[in-house]
Amino acid sequence: MVCVGSKAIRPKGSTINGLGDGALDDSSHKKRTRKDTSEKHGKGGHSSSKGPSVGKPRHVKDRKQRKDDGKKGKGRRKDHHSGSSVMVNPRTKNLNNQDAVPSSDTSKPVQNVLRKRVDPETAKYFMEISNLFDNKEIDFEERSTICANALEETRGKEHELATDAVISHTLQVLIEGCELEQLCTFLRNCIDYFSVIAVDKNGSHVAEAALKSLATHLEDEASRAMIEGILNKICKVIAVDAVTVMSSCYGSHVLRTLLCLCKGVPSDSLQDFHTTKRSSVLAERLSCGTNQSSRHVPKNFENGFSGMFRSFVREMLHNAKADIATLRVDKNSSLVLQTALKLSSGDDNELHHIISILLGYDEYKTVQTRDYSEKMDEIVTLLEESAYSHLLEVIVEVAPDELRNGMLARSLKGALFAISSHHCGNYVVQAFISSTKTSDQMNQIWEELGPNMKELLELGKTGVVASMLAACQRLETYRLEVFVYELFVFA
Structure with missing residues (x-):
C-alpha cells in the first residue's frame, strides 16, 4: 500500500501481481519524439488538481450522488462529447489465405467515433498519479503497485484517456511500468478503438509505447503465447482500416512499430525502421565487399511471429488494394510499405x-x-x-x-x-x-x-x-x- 498524505492507493483484488519487467522512463510523459506532440498542462477540460485523493476516484463511489444532482440540474449530461471525431475507413474484406489472422468481432471497422471528455474526478485522479511520478521519491515496488491500480481505473475509459493531451503522458508511464499481464489486459480492453487511438495525435504515443513494451518481453518464452494472442487482435483491427492508419502521420509510426514487433525486431533496433540516414546508405553502397541486397537481410529476428507477419501484410495490402495508387505517393503510407518490404527481405x-x-x-x-x-x-x-x-x-x-x-x-x-x-x-x-x-x-x-x-x-x-x-x-x-x-x- 502506498500512502500520500492520509490517503492510500489500494488494489482492487486481494493480490497484486509481481514486479513488471518493462523498462520505466520517468520522463517519458514529458517527452514526445514527433512533431506537434507537446501540450501544456491544464488543457483538455481538466479542473484543478489540488485536493484530490490518490485512491479510487470519487466518481466510482459517488455515482448515485451525481445522479441525484443531475435531477436538480447540477450534474453533467451523460455522454457529453467534446465534439471531436475520427473517421475510420470501413473495410471488411478478408483474405483468401487460410493462414490469415483469425477473424473476430474486432475486425469490424469503427466509424465516426466521438471522443468523450474525461470527467473531472478521473482527471484529478490521474493528475495526482502524474504528480507522484514527478516526485521521484517512490521506490520501484511502490511504482509497480501504482501502475497496476491506475491501469485498472482506465477500464471502460481507455479511448478518452489515451487521446487526452495531458493524461496520455501519464498513461505512457503506466504502460511502461506495468507487468505484461496488465499491459495485455489494457490492450484487450481498448482493442475496438485501437485504430482510432493509433491515428490520434496523443493516442499514437500511447499505442506505440504499448507495442514497444510488448517488444521487451519477446525473449521470454513463457510470455510468447500471451503476446501472440494480443498481437493477433491488434493486427486484425489495423488491417481492416489499413488505408486510414498508414496514411496518418501518427498512425504510420504505430503501424511500422507493429510490423517490426510481429517480425521480432529487437526493441533496441526499432528506431532503424523509423529513420533512414542518406549518408549511411551511400556508405554501404560504396562498400565493394558486399552488394546492396544484403542491407535488408533480417538478422537476429528469431523472436518474431513469421506466419502472423506474412498474414498481416497480405491482409493489409488486400484491404488497401483499391487505394494503392494513392498510397504509393503518400509519404506516410510509403514509409509503411517500405518497412514491410525491408522486413520481408x-x-x-x-x-x-x-x-x-x-x-x-x-x-x-x-x-x-x-x-x-x-x-x-x-x-x-x-x-x-x-x-x-x-x-x-x-x-x-x-x-x-x-x-x-x-x-x-x-x-x-x-x-x-x-x-x-x-x-x-x-x-x-x-x-x-x-x-x-x-x-x-x-x-x-x-x-x-x-x-x-x-x-x-x-x-x-x-x-x-x-x-x-x-x-x-x-x-x-x-x-x-x-x-x-x-x-x-x-x-
Whole structure:
C-alpha cells in the first residue's frame, strides 16, 4: 500500500501481481519524439488538481450522488462529447489465405467515433498519479503497485484517456511500468478503438509505447503465447482500416512499430525502421565487399511471429488494394510499405506478392511472365514523387534477382540517364547499380551512363558516379584505371 498524505492507493483484488519487467522512463510523459506532440498542462477540460485523493476516484463511489444532482440540474449530461471525431475507413474484406489472422468481432471497422471528455474526478485522479511520478521519491515496488491500480481505473475509459493531451503522458508511464499481464489486459480492453487511438495525435504515443513494451518481453518464452494472442487482435483491427492508419502521420509510426514487433525486431533496433540516414546508405553502397541486397537481410529476428507477419501484410495490402495508387505517393503510407518490404527481405514468395501489388499488377498472375515495359512511362512519371521514388528504391534493393533484372532490362532501359538526373530518381539508379551481380548487368548500365559522366557530375549526382565506381571495382568489369580514363575523356 502506498500512502500520500492520509490517503492510500489500494488494489482492487486481494493480490497484486509481481514486479513488471518493462523498462520505466520517468520522463517519458514529458517527452514526445514527433512533431506537434507537446501540450501544456491544464488543457483538455481538466479542473484543478489540488485536493484530490490518490485512491479510487470519487466518481466510482459517488455515482448515485451525481445522479441525484443531475435531477436538480447540477450534474453533467451523460455522454457529453467534446465534439471531436475520427473517421475510420470501413473495410471488411478478408483474405483468401487460410493462414490469415483469425477473424473476430474486432475486425469490424469503427466509424465516426466521438471522443468523450474525461470527467473531472478521473482527471484529478490521474493528475495526482502524474504528480507522484514527478516526485521521484517512490521506490520501484511502490511504482509497480501504482501502475497496476491506475491501469485498472482506465477500464471502460481507455479511448478518452489515451487521446487526452495531458493524461496520455501519464498513461505512457503506466504502460511502461506495468507487468505484461496488465499491459495485455489494457490492450484487450481498448482493442475496438485501437485504430482510432493509433491515428490520434496523443493516442499514437500511447499505442506505440504499448507495442514497444510488448517488444521487451519477446525473449521470454513463457510470455510468447500471451503476446501472440494480443498481437493477433491488434493486427486484425489495423488491417481492416489499413488505408486510414498508414496514411496518418501518427498512425504510420504505430503501424511500422507493429510490423517490426510481429517480425521480432529487437526493441533496441526499432528506431532503424523509423529513420533512414542518406549518408549511411551511400556508405554501404560504396562498400565493394558486399552488394546492396544484403542491407535488408533480417538478422537476429528469431523472436518474431513469421506466419502472423506474412498474414498481416497480405491482409493489409488486400484491404488497401483499391487505394494503392494513392498510397504509393503518400509519404506516410510509403514509409509503411517500405518497412514491410525491408522486413520481408529474403522471402522471395512474399516479395513477389507485395511488389506485384505495389507496381499495380494483379497479384494472382505470375510476376515473371509480365512485360514491365508497359509500366515504363508510369514508373518514370511517378519518380517525380519523392514518396514513390523512395519506395521504388527499396523495391530494387530487396527484389528477388529475377524480378530486379526484369525491371532493369525492360522497364528502365533507355531511361537511366533521365532518372539519374532527377533529384529523387537518382537514388533509384544508385540502388540499381549497387544491386548488380554480374558483369553483363553492369555493362548494360555503363552503355547508358558511361558517356554521360560529365553531365552527371555537373548536375551534382556524385552518388550515381560513386556507385558506378564501386560496382565496377566489385565486379571487376572496368578496372579503376579504365573508369578514370573514361571519366576524363568525357569530361
